[in-house]
Amino acid sequence: MATNNNVCDVCRQTSTVTHWCLECEEALCSYCIEHHKKRKITRKHKPIPISKYESLPSFITDIHQLCVYHNEIYQLYCSIHDSTVCYKCIKDHGQCGVIPLDDVDNFAKIIDLELRMGNILKNIESIKEERESNMSTIEKHKAEVKTVRKEINKLLDKLEKDIDEKKNECREKIKKITSKLNKRETETVKCRTIVDDIKQNATNLQTFVILKDIEEIITEKEQYLQTGIDNVEVVVDTGLLNIMNIVHDLKTIGTFDIKTHKRFVSQEPSTVTNKLFLKCERIDNISLSLRKEISISHSNSTCIRGCCISPNGQFLFTDRFKCCVYQLNEVCALRNTWLIEPTLGYGIVCVDAHTVVISSGIHCFKPGLAILNLQLQKKKTFIELPGRTYGVTKEGQSLFTCVQNQGIYEINLTDFKTTRIIRCDITSSSHIAVYSDKIYYTDNNEDCVICCDREGLRIWTFKDVSVLQNPRGIAVDDGNVFVVGEMTDNMIAISSDGNSYRELLTKHQGLSSPSAIFVDRKKKNILVANTGTKAFLYNFSFH
Template sequence: MASKLIGCSVCNQRKITKPSVVWCSECNEGLCEDCREHHSLSNATKNHETVPISQYIKLPAEVLQVAQFCQIHNEKYELFCRKHDSPCCKQCVETHNKCKDLTDINNMIGNIKSSGAFLEIEHTLSEVADNIKRIFINREENLASIGEKRKAIEIQIQNFRTKINERLDKLQDEIMKKIKTVEERESKKIRQLLNSLIQKEKEIFEYQGHFENTKKYASEYQSFLVLKQIEKYVTNEDDFLRSILKEEHANQIDITCRVDTSFQQFTASMRKFGDVLVNSSPCNITILKRKLQQAQINVAHPTRNFDSITLRLKQIIQTAMTNIRGCVFLPGGRIVFSCYNRNEVEVFMPNGSQEFILTNIGRVFDVVYIGDDSLAITSGGVSRSRQIYIVDINQRSVKKKIEIDSPNTGVAFNDGKLIYCVRGNGIKMINLTDESITNLTTTEMSNLAYVAKFGDNLFYTHKDNDSVTCIDFHGNIMWTFSDRSVLRYPLGISVDNDGNVYVVGYGSNNVVVISTDGQTHRQLLSKDDGLNGPSAVDYDRTNNKLLVVNIIGEGFVYDVV
């Protein structure tokens, strides 16, 4: 921003130094208090607009650097070349002699700051900031989710490790018990044999004693008989010992454990616990994109002449629906219709073929696109219709049901808020973040009222008195249009980039466009164009298309030229 003191340009030429108090953009110079007074009285400059210098220096450097005089010819820019998208002075015309789109620059800049294009760019800047914030929040959430996922994986690994340990502990206990059982069984056999050998050993000691005494003290006859008896005993014991060896009772017992081959393969093949994978899926954020392209077009071209608005039929969509109460364009050219008596929403492809039907929603009336691949659907004007549904188009399901305190019909969307008509009780606005509700007007509404929003104004229809009314956000009435010879039983309503209001007349079987000030109107479509009880309308400000639908059956898509 500018920070240096700006001197009076007129006084500077007189070698006098005085600070400027105002800035004239027409003259491109600052003026002191004395020169300002003369400037405001002079016939040549009295119509020039000036701004206090304190406000002028607050302008960004990019604005202050905008040249109003041609740097080549040092003359003021008076023309604008649409072909080259640049301002021109009168002498520049020679270099643009082949350009057919030279226009008086005053026609281009008139009321530019109050134009729809200026407002749309302002909104677009706000949306870009919102998009940055949404992406930032999304990335922060992703960062947090990665940390949570890591913790979950760690717990998963620990649980798996615990299961492995528990299984190994169980198998270890089983093999240990089995080893002990085998040891006890084999040890018992050996101990039984040892006990038998001990008994035999005692008997041998006894026979050895007997034999020694016989040898010393018995007669020959006695010795002979004892010898035969001992010989028989020894033969039996020898057979006993041979039987032990023969029947493998004396075999050497050894206990070993052969580890299951699956464990060996497990330890040999297990190189790592697992792989860490990174799954990258497309971001589910839908970048909000208001009407930047259209706004740029409007800056480069003057506002469309109200009297020249023309509709060119592009497509007729045949539906099997009845009692259609709402319609809306989706990004990419898809179209949505809401059916009141079937309580369903049908989505059609750009070529007019049906893509899918959303059912099990609840009561369905009007529908509006709210970004993030989502729709908001009102539930109607009967007493039990006190819900608004938020539907995810991709998931094809209701992701949120908002309970409100009143029946609701027509709906519009504005910067995260829904504006809806309340039967008999005005227009309300609900914040989709905290669900807080604001009363915008308490004017009595019909049970089939519709609403549209443009800039700082709202537009609503009233079928009972055949009127269209424009109000501001404080409920102040800006204008009311009512002419039964032109428009009867008005229902659906929408607004284009220039603030022109498009209304369907259910009773007059037509579409009427009303100028932004409510003073002028034109009939664009009639029964001769196929309208038979039209109920809803939507203007696509990005692509300049108009969608009109009859209450039964047909939808019409027009290019607005």
């Protein structure tokens, strides 16, 4: 950042500074900014108002545009050292993967990061809502307890009321019985008093007569007691004893606890984590130039299914009918024809100048990949796979191949370890291409091209039967997809996002049931082979 923003860094005059040039790292006054816009070397610069520059955080303004060693503008990026470099630094990064910064699509990276940040905020909001719902759950259970308590209280209140009613009824019945008993008790006591009197004072005659009357009274009282007196028995079953036993056994009604555990959210994966977005050339800008028309074989009974160009310029084609490989030299003269048993010959890819890999195709007794030595025309090894093996390609130190009904397999070229990386019901005759972190393969049953990441998550599907039917060979350059349609007699280019296409070659350029394609990314060559005996070598460029 400028040490004194009141001084123009160009004219050095103390005047009002209005703009800051990020590329030049200079403060500009209103007069100099006009010249800055007109000068050829700086007219493409994008100065910003000085107020906006001063509001930028320091981690942005502290990034310098000029190399600290050579005072040159940083224009390159070294992926090995993860640093920006200038053109003079290249001598120190000769073996590194250096790319021009102009080829980096920062806008696409920004879109990707914005999507990922949006997903993070969405997940955070979802987690917060879930945590708030915990309190609602607690209040809900508390209300349920209150409801149960209320219902239990209703039952106990009713029981208590019933007890009071029976108590009053019992009191009245006991009162009536007690009244009758009291009357007889009084009469009996009176008779006893009379008996005591006559024992002391009455004559025998008086005693005889009175005792006879008393005996009648006593007999009536005995008969009353013997005939039965209404007994009031209280029969009570409140159920409380059972309830108390249950409560004693339960010790508590329900449990309530708070537990904390990890909650993992499903964050949509980015297809470019820790990678650069490289700008993809538009398919509208593709220009083709025919270099050679190639006669593969003089036989009429050929069925070409794979093609490639070796690092030393040899043209290679697989013939499924004859189970062989045609090897043509750099001037397209037939050099060798050699059998490739046990495979029938389908996809083909070069590992290096002397080694090729050929898939077995419809061979069902020994499906897999044969690794062959070109010079010796001899099999080096055979990698068995669990199903018919069709398209094959190489990316880095791995092979990728389509296995029918099984999915896509990756084979490490160092130890030949085989791993199924994508499980899917892949169709027969599928071809495959790999570029960066994406996998592309054809589905001739559905007449479509599929792009997915290396976990099998589908990114896009291209399907338009008006332009592409029975897709066969597929290749990729800078994200743009080239594919041939066997039934549509054409080759089309599909944009890197799968949303648009362009027909590049048709039967008017000699395509007739094309089945195979190969792209040389370094030399910008495209080799297209018909099912029959013709192939075409094109040079492509972007204008």
